[in-house]
Amino acid sequence: MSQGEDATAAxxxxxxxxxxxxxxxxxxxxxxxxxxxxxxxxVRRFYAETGMFTxxxxxxxxxxxxxxxxxxxxxxxxxxxxxxxxxxxxxxSDFMEVCYLLLNGELPSAEEKSNFxxxxxxxxxxxxxxxxxxxxxxxxxxPMAIMVGIVGALSAFYHDSTDISDPQQRLVxxxxxxxxxxxxxxxxxxxxxxQPFVYPRNDLKYAENFLYMxxxxxxxxxKVSPVLARAMDRIFILHADHEQxxxxxxxxxxxxxAANPFACIAAGIASLWGPxxxxxxxxxxxxxxxxxxxxxxxxxxxxxxxxxxxFRLMGFGHRVYKNYDPRATVLRKSCHxxxxxxxxxxxxxxLAMELERIALEDDYFVDRKLFPNVDFYSxxxxxxxxxxxxMFTVLFSLARTVGWVAQWTEMIEDPSQKISRPRQLYxxxxxxxxxxxxxxx
Numbered sequence: 001m002s003q004g005e006d007a008t009a010a011x012x013x014x015x016x017x018x019x020x021x022x023x024x025x026x027x028x029x030x031x032x033x034x035x036x037x038x039x040x041x042x043v044r045r046f047y048a049e050t051g052m053f054t055x056x057x058x059x060x061x062x063x064x065x066x067x068x069x070x071x072x073x074x075x076x077x078x079x080x081x082x083x084x085x086x087x088x089x090x091x092x093s094d095f096m097e098v099c100y101l102l103l104n105g106e107l108p109s110a111e112e113k114s115n116f117x118x119x120x121x122x123x124x125x126x127x128x129x130x131x132x133x134x135x136x137x138x139x140x141x142x143p144m145a146i147m148v149g150i151v152g153a154l155s156a157f158y159h160d161s162t163d164i165s166d167p168q169q170r171l172v173x174x175x176x177x178x179x180x181x182x183x184x185x186x187x188x189x190x191x192x193x194x195q196p197f198v199y200p201r202n203d204l205k206y207a208e209n210f211l212y213m214x215x216x217x218x219x220x221x222x223k224v225s226p227v228l229a230r231a232m233d234r235i236f237i238l239h240a241d242h243e244q245x246x247x248x249x250x251x252x253x254x255x256x257x258a259a260n261p262f263a264c265i266a267a268g269i270a271s272l273w274g275p276x277x278x279x280x281x282x283x284x285x286x287x288x289x290x291x292x293x294x295x296x297x298x299x300x301x302x303x304x305x306x307x308x309x310x311f312r313l314m315g316f317g318h319r320v321y322k323n324y325d326p327r328a329t330v331l332r333k334s335c336h337x338x339x340x341x342x343x344x345x346x347x348x349x350x351l352a353m354e355l356e357r358i359a360l361e362d363d364y365f366v367d368r369k370l371f372p373n374v375d376f377y378s379x380x381x382x383x384x385x386x387x388x389x390x391m392f393t394v395l396f397s398l399a400r401t402v403g404w405v406a407q408w409t410e411m412i413e414d415p416s417q418k419i420s421r422p423r424q425l426y427x428x429x430x431x432x433x434x435x436x437x438x439x440x441x
Contacts, residue, residue, distance in 0.1 A: 016041055020050070036071050036080075053423045065252060066414065069102060069406055070243045077323035081241060082106070090330040095206055095236040095399075096120065099178060102241055102406040117206075123179035124200035124209065126187070127157045134191045143188040143394045144273040150184050151177075152266035162260040164412055173261040174405045181398045182206070186213035189391055207233040210398070214387070227341040228385060231334040235378055238327040239396055241403025247271040247278070251404045252411050253420040261408060268404045269397045278393040281379035284315035285348075285389050293347065294354045305364055315376030316359060317369070324371045331377035338381050352380050 014031035027049050030042045040063045043054055056062045071080040079086040082101050089098055093107075100108045100116045108116060133153055137146055154176070155162055161173035187197050190213075198213045208224045211232060216222035242248070250271035254264040272278035291300050303311040318325050339349060356372050359365045382392055411417050 055425055067410060070241045072243050072320055074320040075322050077321055077326050079326050086326050087330055090234050090237045095233045098237050098240050099402045102402055119175050120179045121202050123176050124183055126180055126183050131197060134187060143192060143390055146188040147394055147397060148266050148270050151269060152263055155260045155262040164258060170409060177265055177405055178402050181401045182210035185394045185398050189214055225341060227337055231338045231381055234334050236399040238331060238374055239399035248404060248407050251408050255408045255411050256420045264408055265404050272397050273393060278396045280375035281392045282389045284376050284379035285383060287314040288348050288352055291351060294351050297355055297358060316372055318373045323369055325373040327374040328372055328377055331374055335377040335381050338384050342384050349380060349384055
């Protein structure tokens with residue numbers, strides 16, 4: 001494959017030449033250039049011109065869409081939302097402002113932010129009949145199973161925001177999803193522990209409201225800690241969007257069939273539930289339980305270095321980030337703030353802090369850039385807050401909803417988007433004739 005330039009009516013366009021070594025035949029394919037990141041070869045005409053498909057399991061080398069929302073440079077440890085570094089947003093902004101940015105492309109003015117927050121706040125209540133849905137689940141049902149069911153059921157209650165061709169209905173659906181997700185998540189938790197549902201309060205901010213619905217009970221007043229609220233807000237910011245990952249791609253693929261937004265987000269939640277995607281912070285806690293005590297850390301460090309040992313340090317390194325996870329830098333600070341605020345004397349959390357110290361000083365991990373990632377710190381923070389591990393992925397889906405909604409909206413408004421239809425390399429039997437039962441050997 002060679003690269004060149006092709007003069008067209010629109011100006012100079014880069015191209016690559018693809019050659020079939022079997023026949024010597026060549027084809028010119030246009031190259032598209034974004035504002036950041038690698039160029040892409042436009043293969044939309046590849047099958048029509050060559051009679052062949054491209055082969056890319058997992059689509060790890062394929063750009064499935066054009067997007068202006070989030071940019072990641074894993075080699076450099078960069079994460080940008082609409083051009084703004086995640087570190088700046090997490091330190092100087094709040095989740096509602098980040099939501100506005102992802103949805104609208106620009107940071108809001110004071111008036112725009114105030115109006116946006118009001119729009120979200122006054123959609124936090126759930127239709128009362130939805131509370132009966134929870135009673136249909138077993139008490140020991142996984143909260144993510146409940147989330148998939150309840151979010152999918154929203155389309156049965158909010159018919160006035162399911163017409164995806166209407167921009168106003170898309171906007172209302174977006175607000176409803178972002179606003180109601182904390183209520184849905186908190187009710188899933190309350191149901192699992194046998195406590196009464198707590199209704200949202202319009203005088204509380206987004207993260208405060210979620211913690212209030214999660215932990216308050218009718219028998220006594222509950223005051224939300226500002227430190228915990230800020231830590232939760234940061235967790236939401238750091239998980240708000242992460243480009244074209246598995247769950248976001250699932251939302252886009254579901255949306256490409258013109259499915260309603262509630263069904264698309266429910267599909268995203270189902271994808272996020274997978275332990276290879278959204279369950280990493282749960283895996284961190286399981287690993288800490290397996291290690292058990294600080295005295296055993298050297299033993300497990302040696303096991304992690306042994307390539308023949310299946311044990312791996314969970315929460316260290318990242319598939320995308322080959323440098324320090326920029327989200328982890330921010331959350332590390334929050335992690336220590338939360339532990340100080342809670343006055344936690346938990347052997348498991350002390351173990352985690354010791355493991356962090358050793359890994360950051362060990363040349364083996366430093367040289368391989370196996371630094372603690374966002375899942376390591378978020379798992380510790382949530383555990384210190386008293387949130388059960390079964391709720392960790394629920395909180396991830398709560399935060400990621402705004403990213404899913406922004407990506408879904410962008411896809412709906414993209415005139416070049418088509419219904420997703422991946423192709424395959426077929427390796428099954430060739431055509432054969434049906435054999436009647438009596439004639440089969």
